[in-house]
Amino acid sequence: MKFQNETELLEYTSNIKGKTFKEIDSKNLLDNSSLTTRKGLLGQVVETGFYNYPLNNDSRADFEELGIELKVTGYVKNKNGSLRAKERLSLSMINFNEIVNETFESSHVLGKCKKMLIIWYEYNSKKEAKDFLITDYQLYDMTKDFEILNNDFEIIKAKVLEGKAHELSEGDTSYLGACTKSNTSANRTTQPFSDILPKPRAYSLKNAYMTGILREHINPTTLFDFKPKQTEFKTxxxxxxxxxxxxxxxxxxxxxxxxxxxxxxxxxxxxxxxxxxxxxxxxxxxxxxxxxxxxxxxxxxxxxxxxxxxxxxxxxxxxxxxxxxxxxxxxxxxxxxxxxxxxxxxxxxxxxxxxxxxxxxxxxxxxxxxxxxxxxxxxxxxxxxxxxxxxxxxxxxxxxxxxxxxxxxxxxxxxxxxxxxxxxxxxxxxxxxxxxxxxxxxxxxxxx
Structure with missing residues (x-):
């Protein structure tokens, strides 16, 4: 399905609110897989069942003609009624041997960090994934965060240049994390300036960042009834x-x-x-x-x-x-x-x-x-x-x-x-x- 502009995309997407995943799972993907064995399963259900895209591993943006990446992610409701993102949002794998020759502008991660169409569902541990309710969606323009995202990218790159990819931590950065990405803790990959084999890692948007995006969207006027003071600080x-x-x-x-x-x-x-x-x-x-x-x-x-x-x-x-x-x-x-x-x-x-x-x-x-x-x-x-x-x-x-x-x-x-x-x-x-x-x-x- 092709969309001519953002307005057309958002008008179509508005129809997903109030639906469960089983209602849009036209390919019956949820019948044969689980969230634990197949990461990204709910995103595939939305792509194939709602937007009628074929299953693929294409690294390009989902709505390439518009430069928009589709993300499906959950939130949980705290006891005090506030909402928070359930987890970080994984983007793409970090190639430690290539990042040393990249800039943020030339990196693969930038393609995942321009505009995101986020489909939000309410996670409930007592329900099966097919019964999770899709409650909202939002188009988030990440260009306003590029200065901090670029700084985060340079922090990750600097550690690799120092031969310390094995010491990377998500706590090193503000918005863009370097999360571990392997089935077992024994999995290892290579890095260019050290013989120590680090754990595979992926770029991710940290949980707190996703929570901030969600809360701004859900309650943009009353959540913060003041205008934050902008400063030069990136961390x-x-x-x-x-x-x-x-x-x-x-x-x-x-x-x-x-x-x-x-x-x-x-x-x-x-x-x-x-x-x-x-x-x-x-x-x-x-x-x-x-x-x-x-x-x-x-x-x-x-x-x-x-x-x-x-x-x-x-x-x-x-x-x-x-x-x-x-x-x-x-x-x-x-x-x-x-x-x-x-x-x-x-x-x-x-x-x-x-x-x-x-x-x-x-x-x-x-x-x-x-x-x-x-x-x-x-x-x-x-x-x-x-x-x-x-x-x-x-x-x-x-x-x-x-x-x-x-x-x-x-x-x-x-x-x-x-x-x-x-x-x-x-x-x-x-x-x-x-x-x-x-x-x-x-x-x-x-x-x-």
Whole structure:
């Protein structure tokens, strides 16, 4: 089916709203395959059953005459009613031996990053794929994001040029990710400037980016009732560094007094680092107003103190864990996606001798991300918690006292000391525990 212009395409596409996949599956593709064994199956159903295109592996844009790529992807509804993309959107494989001679403009990925016609369906784990409801569609012009996408491409390319394709992580970039793309973790490919065989990777539009696109479309006027301030920043790291630049070398107390014009009376607040970053950088809920980058990026900003030798004073901790997060495999889990895609920005205060909290100096800002090999190590911890939950045995939890002190990702109490976090682990869905990354790994990542 050929379309003369965008208007004709969109008018035809409007008829897909309200349909399930079984209603348009004229080739009966869903009868003989599943989403787990055949990636892109729902896209093929839409291509063949709705647009009447033959099945093909053509690398050109789906609506070539219009320069538009068709994408079919799902969203899920959060408990608070908000919507988020179910997953990242895979584009095309990265050829590590070719990317070193490419520019963003000449790369194959650009053909997938001009205009996208996105067909949105609501994902429901309790339903079969054929019963997923197609609720909306949108034509998204990605040219407005090209500056950041180009910067992401150059970050990926730079790592390959350094012979570090095996160290690539989706957390390296803002919108355009380099996601692992293989059936097993043992799959490997080649890279031009190293003998180390990296995992195959594909260009992808990260989950947070797709969520931002979705939310802008669903509620364009009330979701953000302000106009985001545009700046020159292409990464969260650039933004944070720029904001903190005037305060390097100053103590926490000096910075706080300077930005608030008040002196700290009484005891020094334990969370003075966060109080400072919330003021200078902005709280999470405020950041989308400060820069559009934060509307489509996954980021995690943390303040830590470093001893003289660069070792973190404490492990890097995250939110409380829930039992229901372990009802899925690691590959399907929110935690794998979190550690894969998140941009981790670490604000470092230095302890020169034995300075107490409040008198440590702002030393540096570091960005860290996790390699495929490190994610494999994290998977061991995730799976060990699944074992403990299935057997309802807290002696199997991956904590230091149970013999898991060398794990890179550890289970630890969250909250007040002595809260019996492990003894009460099975009492409710939300536990008194959290994931923590050990000091040794964080030191290595900061020194990289």
């Amino acid at each position: 969260v790291m650039e933004y944070v560094e720029n904001k903190l630049k005037p305060y390097f070398g100053k103590t926490q107390a000096e910075i706080y007094e300077e930005i608030t014009n008040t002196k700290i009376e009484g005891n020094m607040p334990k969370n003075i680092g966060k109080m400072i970053s919330d003021r200078i950088i902005g709280k999470d809920g405020e950041l989308p107003e400060k820069n559009e980058l934060f509307r489509k990026t996954s980021y995690f900003i943390k303040n830590i103190s470093l001893n003289k030798n660069g070792t973190p004073k404490e492990r890097l901790s995250f939110r409380n864990l829930r039992h229901d997060e372990f009802n899925v495999t690691w590959d399907e889990s929110e935690w794998k996606q979190f550690f894969e895609e998140q941009t981790f920005i670490i604000i470092c205060y230095k302890i020169e001798s034995d300075e107490k909290n409040g008198y440590r100096k702002l030393h540096s800002v570091k960005k860290i991300s996790f390699t495929g090999e490190e994610l494999d190590l994290f998977e061991k911890t995730f799976n060990q918690i699944k074992v403990a939950i299935n057997k309802k045995d807290n002696t199997l939890l991956p904590v230091s006292s149970n013999g898991f002190k060398d794990y890179e990702l550890q289970l630890a109490p969250k909250g007040d000391k002595g809260a019996n976090a492990y003894e009460t682990f099975f009492e409710s869905n939300v536990t008194k525990t959290c994931f923590m990354i050990n000091k040794k790994l964080i030191k290595e990542k900061l020194e990289n």
